[in-house]
Amino acid sequence: MPSKIVKFEMVELMKIHPIADLLPMIDGPAWQSFKDDILKNGIQVPVVIYQGQIIDGRNRWKACQELKIKCPTVEWNGQGSILDYIVSCNLERL
Numbered sequence: 224m225p226s227k228i229v230k231f232e233m234v235e236l237m238k239i240h241p242i243a244d245l246l247p248m249i250d251g252p253a254w255q256s257f258k259d260d261i262l263k264n265g266i267q268v269p270v271v272i273y274q275g276q277i278i279d280g281r282n283r284w285k286a287c288q289e290l291k292i293k294c295p296t297v298e299w300n301g302q303g304s305i306l307d308y309i310v311s312c313n314l315e316r317l
Contacts, residue, residue, distance in 0.1 A: 240276040242309050249282045258286045269295040279312040
């Protein structure tokens with residue numbers, strides 16, 4: 224069962240890592256479905272941050288900002304290639 228969604232008013236600005244920014248964002252009808260799912264089920268996987276930039280989870284972050292809900296984040300451990308990590312996280316969408 225998802226935890227309760229808490230709305231907040233402050234929009235947090237977060238930079239996107241340039242490699243992560245090469246990947247497509249969700250758009251069109253899928254975007255609304257994605258946000259609806261977050262409202263219903265919450266964020267299942269935290270957004271991954273490295274050196275103050277999002278390396279995985281741009282869509283989750285953007286959806287939470289639009290919905291004005293807190294978005295959980297975790298810091299990447301920095302081991303291995305950042306390119307390999309980003310590609311691995313998004314392989315299904317490529």
